[in-house]
């Protein structure tokens with residue numbers, strides 16, 4: 007057998023121009039409106055001509071019956087490179103991964119990565135009831151019309167196996183809310199105390215109200231282009247140190263207690279030539295607090311089973327010992343469908359280009375963005391992570 | 400431990416009746432393999448014919464070796480309950496009305512992990528046995544049950560949603576004067592039915608066993624009912640239609656005789672009049688009321704039982720006219736099943752072999768005692784089955800039909 011091939015670096019490719027279309031709890035608009043606005047912001051904000059964007063990468067749950075193709079006619083785009091990534095919470099990382107290679111190879115010059123969804127008063131119900139075949143056959147008939155029960159089961163298992171308590175989850179949620187109060191885009195505007203977290207009404211034991219994200223409408227986006235172009239256009243940029251993705255990892259685990267990151271994290275850090283200790287802040291995919299603990303462990307910040315102790319040791323606010331989900335995360339900002347998979351990505355780009363406003367971490371140089379998505383049956387199937395680095399000194 | 404079911408109180412007539420809702424019904428075609436097993440009360444899982452891997456949820460190809468040779472096979476139902484949750488909120492109307500609801504993850508000894516309804520007597524971390532049952536949509540679901548039976552376990556509300564237990568329910572036996580009707584009535588009383596309406600098609604005729612049964616138990620109420628007479632059926636439905644929670648159609652007409660050897664269709668017409676049109680009359684009179692009460696408390700209307708014959712599946716030419724009526728009755732029952740599906744009333748078809756009664760006098764043994772068929776009916780209702788094959792002859796004929804139905808035709812014709 008030949009030696010494993012070396013992965014190419016991401017030299018010469020950068021990400022720029024994080025944009026957020028402010029979220030709304032409910033919207034009467036369609037997904038096309040939200041995605042169109044994100045693309046408009048990217049074009050206006052960067053100063054590019056519309057035709058100069060020759061690649062588009064789209065993620066959305068509510069775009070149906072259209073796909074990225076129909077959206078291109080809707081938006082009057084003629085890209086030479088188009089991707090549609092239906093990977094939920096892993097979409098942001100995967101979009102960056104796909105787009106950066108396409109730009110590096112010259113298949114496209116400028117790729118707009120956009121994710122967005124609308125939220126009608128009844129659209130969350132419709133989305134979950136048509137989510138996947140395995141969910142239709144083996145989850146919905148059990149009353150679990152949505153991810154709450156699936157996450158409740160793995161939370162229950164994690165708590166019993168590793169001794170995590172509701173207070174531990176609460177500490178993360180409270181810290182994220184504190185971060186969110188500095189983020190004008192966050193839908194949650196009121197402080198959250200640990201007592202409020204603990205006393206909240208049960209939804210699906212042991213999941214209580216503040217363990218659940220609030221579905222909403224919104225969109226996020228960013229551009230991927232050559233460093234040369236970003237410099238010429240004087241756009242603040244971030245470099246891509248390394249990325250990983252994995253799907254359907256550990257299928258023989260009887261219940262999910264780890265994600266695909268555990269398979270790929272060594273490659274992630276090696277490729278970026280950084281260690282977990284070098285990371286200045288972490289943006290995880292936080293649809294439920296237990297998934298944050300899985301990410302702390304599987305991304306190497308602590309050993310398997312030690313996340314509860316890790317949580318007890320650290321301060322997760324912006325000025326804390328482990329700045330984490332500095333936008334407030336989905337738990338406090340809201341979950342705008344597939345845009346939830348972009349939330350950490352755009353926030354990390356802001357941190358590394360000194361445009362994070364009141365959520366800015368002083369002198370952040372290296373950030374880790376992690377994605378997780380698609381409870382197809384009993385577990386999240388897609389995982390991904392990216393290490394981003396400050397572009398300009 | 401499950402609290403024993405409390406005998407339902409008399410209903411306040413001005414109270415609104417809760418209308419039936421259904422748990423989510425859509426399934427892939429592959430998943431209907433589970434439904435077939437649940438309908439007959441067996442535990443089967445999709446298994447690879449090449450590498451032997453067992454898989455869940457059902458797929459189109461083997462998740463191990465990608466073979467398309469997938470078969471449904473008996474599987475080990477044992478497992479460990481590794482996680483549980485109690486739903487206290489649901490966006491689904493059916494579950495919303497039945498909260499709290501316990502579900503869990505079971506790691507099967509045979510391999511995969513499954514999400515299942517969890518019986519209240521199951522302890523997290525402990526051993527459980529899985530059962531496939533039909534839910535109120537008529538689709539298969541997995542229930543995690545205690546490893547060994549526990550007291551009153553069938554009374555648990557979640558499990559009762561998948562069964563049609565006669566306990567505390569009111570049963571109409573359409574012909575209570577036949578040996579089969581009497582046996583069914585006795586079995587229902589033994590199973591804890593609240594009332595048995597005992598149909599009497601021949602009030603001018605005295606049948607001692609009928610009178611004795613009526614006298615023996617205050618729960619038995621004789622009612623006049625002739626399934627060949629639309630007025631009679633309608634009159635009874637107007638009187639007790641709102642109280643029937645299980646209907647067992649025991650009205651039957653069995654005579655010898657084929658088709659070519661006769662110059663008239665009188666025999667056939669009589670058989671169809673009772674066995675097919677009788678069922679339809681009952682359905683038109685009692686069906687809508689049962690559907691309306693299909694979610695009405697712990698003694699909701701749950702089941703419609705047709706006693707057919709294994710010869711509904713393969714004609715016995717010596718009784719050709721009767722066989723044709725059985726096949727027609729089976730077809731009508733399939734339509735009823737579809738028409739009752741919206742309400743969630745189960746249609747259970749019973750397929751016995753020859754029964755030890757007067758019209759089978761010349762049939763050689765083995766013959767089934769009516770009490771044995773009645774027992775199978777009660778067990779079928781308690782298990783929530785849809786198809787019940789009773790006795791060795793029925794089982795054997797069914798196996799032979801699966802192997803070579805052409806051979807069965809030739810052999811039954813001899």
Ligand SMILES: [Zn+2]
Nearest residue numbers: 447450461464
């Ligand atoms: Zn196989």
